[in-house]
Amino acid sequence: MERRKFIKNCSFAAVGIPMIGTILQSCGSIYYATTSQSKTGLTLSKSEFWELKKDKKIERKFVMIQSNKFGFPICLYKIKDDQYVASLLKCTHRGCELNVGGGIYSCPCHGSEFTTQGKLLEGPADEDLQTFITKSDNENIYIKIS
Ligand code: FES
Structure with missing residues (x-):
């Protein structure tokens, strides 16, 4: 292999390997919750917000939900104790x-x-996101989507 080619290949590897780690790390934080569907909406267990990391129980800030009805995922964000906001991740511009990250x-x-409550922060979009009413009890979170 030519010296110049070898140096070029090594440079790509040096840049690419850390980026792959970053990408995989960020992918690891996206979790799709298991839900059950009824006529009026979706139900998921509050335990979906918990994960085990090195034998420690850690609470997720949000979980993603597949929604066949809308063709876009719904992000369920925990705002406070027992307060959740479900937003459709479809931009109101076009x-x-x-994307979810950095608290927005x-x-x-x-x-x-x-915002994670679906409010517009920055255009060109000029409308808030579509959000859904959520309720919860001791075990479950209910998202009204009809
Ligand atoms: S589609 Fe999102 S800003 Fe244009």
């Missing part, structure tokens, strides 16, 4: 799927940003 939802298409 409908791109939003951000749009990869044109840069709109929303």
Whole structure:
């Protein structure tokens, strides 16, 4: 192999390997909860917010929910004790799927940003996200989606 080619390949590897770790780490924090569906909405156990890391019980800030009805995921964010906000991760500008991270939802298409309660922070979108009413009891969280 030519010296120049070898150095170029090593440079890509040196840059790429740490990036793969970062990508995998960020993917690891996205968790899709198991839900059950009824006529009026979705139900999930509060235990979906808990994970075991090195024998320690850690609470997630949010869980993702697959929604066949809307074609976009719903993010259920825990705002306070027993207070949750469920937001459809569809940008109100032109409908791109939003990213979750850094305590906001951000749009990869044109840069709109929303709070985890679905409120618009930054355009070009000019509307809040679609959110759903949530209720909870001692065991479960209920999301009304009809
Ligand atoms: S589609 Fe999200 S900012 Fe344009």
